[in-house]
Amino acid sequence: MNKIALIIRREYITRVRKKSFIIMTLLTPFLFALLFIIPALVMSNDDKEFKKIAVVEDGADLFKDVIPDTKDTDFEYLEGININDIKTNFADLGYYGVLYISPQLITTPNAIQLITRKQPAIGLLDHISGSLEKEIEKQKLLAYNIENLDEILKTINTSVRIQTIKMDEEGSATETSTGISMGLAYLSGFLMYMLVFMFGSMVMRGVIEEKTSRIVEVIISSVKPVQLMLGKIIGVALVGLTQFGLWIMLTLAIVMVVKINVLPEGAMEQIQQLPQSFAEADQAMAGMENSPVSGEQISEFESLFASALNQPWGLIIFSFIFYFITGYLLYASLFAAIGSAVDNETETQQFMLPVTIPIILGLVVAMGTMQNPESSLSFWFSMIPLTSPIVMVARIPFDVPAWEIALSMGLMVVTIIGSVWMAAKIYRTGILMYGKKTSYKELWKWLTYKG
C-alpha cells in the first residue's frame, strides 16, 4: 500500500475507534434533534392543557360573555358570586383562575385582576385584555348613538401582518422568513467555528504526540515529514466528514422517529398539511373578527415552514461542506505547524493566539452578519480566507451574489495551497527540534530554509 494511504488509514481508524468519538457522534444528534423537537412539543403542549377561568363582576353585568373561549381556555361567567367567595378556593372548584372585573374598568384601566396559582401565559393575557378593550371601545362608541354601529365596526376591524417577499432579478418571488435565515446563519456559523477548531486542534495534538514521544524519529526513516503531515491532516479531515455525515443522518433519523412516535397526531398533521392550507390561512385572515387565536398561530407556523422549504438548501449544504473542508485545511495546516514547533501542549499558547484571533473574529462578525448581512464588514470578512469559512456560511442563507461566493472560494483555495506549503516547511524542521523554545524569528528561519 502507498505510504501516505497507510498513514491516512491509521490516523482515521485510531480516531474513529476511540470511545470519545463514538460518544460524541451518538450524543450530538440528540442535542440537534432536541432543537427541532422542543419547539414542536411546546406548540402541541399548549393545546393539551385545558383551562377554565371564572369571570366575576361585583354586581354589575357589563362584561357578560365578552371574552370568547379559545381552543384551550373556557371563560365561565359566574353571576351573583362575590369575589371573596371564590378568591381562595377556585382551584378546588376546578378553575385555572379567577378574573375579577370591577365596574370601574371602563374608566380605570387597572381595575381588573386575574388571580391564578401559576404564572399565566402572555397569550392568555393578550387575549383577555384585547377582548375587553374591544368591548370597552364598543361601549364607549355606543354612547355616541351611531346608527348601524355593529356593521361599521365589522368593516373597520383591521389587522396587519407583514409578509416578506424576496424578489430576484427575473421577478420570481420567494416568501422568506428572516427568522429562519437568522437561525440557519447562526447554526452554520457556529457549527463551522466549532468543527474547524475541534478538528484543527486534533491535528495539533496528534503532531505534538508524535513529536514528544519521538515516534516521528522512527517514522521519518520510512516516510518524508511532509507525507506524515499530509497523511495526518487528510486522515483527520475524513474523521470530521464521517462525524458530520453521521450527525446529519442520525439527527434526521431521530427527528423522524420522534415525529412518528412521540408527537401527538394533531401537531403532526398540522406540520404535514401546512403547504396545502395556505388558501385556508388567507381566508382565515380575511375573516378575522372574533379571530380564534389558533388560526393566527397556524398561519404563522405555516409561513415559517414554507420559508424554511424555500431556503436554498442545495447551496447551503454545498457551501458548508466546501468551507468546512477548506477552512479545516487552512487551520489544520497552521495547527500542524504550531504543533511541530513546540515541545508540549502548554507551549502552544504563544503561537495559538494569532491563529485563534481570526477564528474568533470570524465568529463575532458572523453573528453580526445576521443583523446586517449586506454590510461591508460582512462582505470583507467573507472574502478574507481566515474568516471567510465562518462568515460566508452565515451569509449564505441571506442570498449572496454568485460572484462573491466564487471569489471567496477561489481566494480560499489559493490560500490553502500557500498555507500547506508554509506549514510543510515549518513542520519539516520543527518536528525534529527539541529543547529550545521556538521564537517567531526561528520560525521565519525555518520557512526560508532552502530545499
Add this chain to the structure above:
Amino acid sequence: MILFEAQNVTKRFRTQTALDGVSISVPEQSIYGLLGPNGAGKTTLIRIINQITAPDSGAIFLNGHPVKPEDVHNIGYLPEERGLYKKMKVGEQALYLAQLKGLSRNEAMRRLKYWFNKLEITGWWDKKVEELSKGMQQKVQFVTTVLHEPQLLIFDEPFTGFDPINVKQIKDEILFLRERGATIIFSTHNMSSVEELCDNITLINKANTILEGSVDKIRSEWAANEYDIVFNGEVTPSGNGHFSILSSRFENGNSIVRIKSNDNADTNEIIKAMTSAGRVVSFNPSLPSMNEIFIRVVERKNKEAAKN
C-alpha cells in the same frame, strides 16, 4: 570492510558545542559502542547518523559513499525515548511501522510472528501500548527496529528499563543479529554490556573523543602491568627485583595474589619466581573493567581541563 564512517563531525548549538571533530569508523558485521557521560554528545551523533540533524561540518559515509537521504531505509533506529503510539494496540502498531518500512502486510506478519515468538511476547499482540511497562514497550520497539533487517542498527541506550533477564535476552539478540550480518552501533552506560558485546568503542566526553579502539586492546593497554596469580593452598610469595606484591588473600583453599611487575620485567622471570613459591593454579593479567577505564579516563580529562 568499513561499513560506516564519520569524519570530523562537528555540531554546535547556540550555547554549546555538542560534537567537536568526532570521527568513528565501524567495521562491517561488528558491534560498536558509543560511550560517554551524560550530555557528552552521543545522542547528537546518533541523530546525525540518522539524518535527523545535519552536522555543521564533517561528513558521514555508509558503504563508502556519503550518506544520502534514501540510506535511512538501510538503518534501523531505536531512540532513547520510546517512540510508540500509546493508544494503539501492540500488534497493529508493529504491523503499521513495518508496512511503513516497505514490508508487505503478509511479510510483516510473518516476521512479526517470528520475533514475537522469539522474545516471548505473543500474548501482548492485542494490548494497548500504554498498558505495557516501560521495559515491555522497549521490547516491542526493539522488534519494530530490527524487523526490516537493515544493514545498520542503531540502539540508543537499549538496556535502560530492562530487568537482568531481559537485558540478557536483548544482548543475545544483538549478538544473533551480528551473526546474521548486521552492523550495530549502540550507546550505553552499562559497561558490563560493553565488555560482553562490543568489538570497538569510542568514548566521548564533552564533545570530544577521548578514547577509541578495540575493546581488547584498550583493556590490555590499561592493564598497568598487574597480574593475578592463584596458588593451591596457603602461599605467601615475596617480591623481588622483577615485581612487587600488591595484595594477597586466602579463599576456599586458594591464595589469590595480585602483583605489579616492574617496567620492562620479563614475565617468564615472574612465573619462575611464582612456581618456586607454591603450586600455581592460574596466572592472568588483571584487566581493568571498562567501568574503571571509563571513570579513570573521564576523570583524568576533566582534571586536565580544570588545570587549563
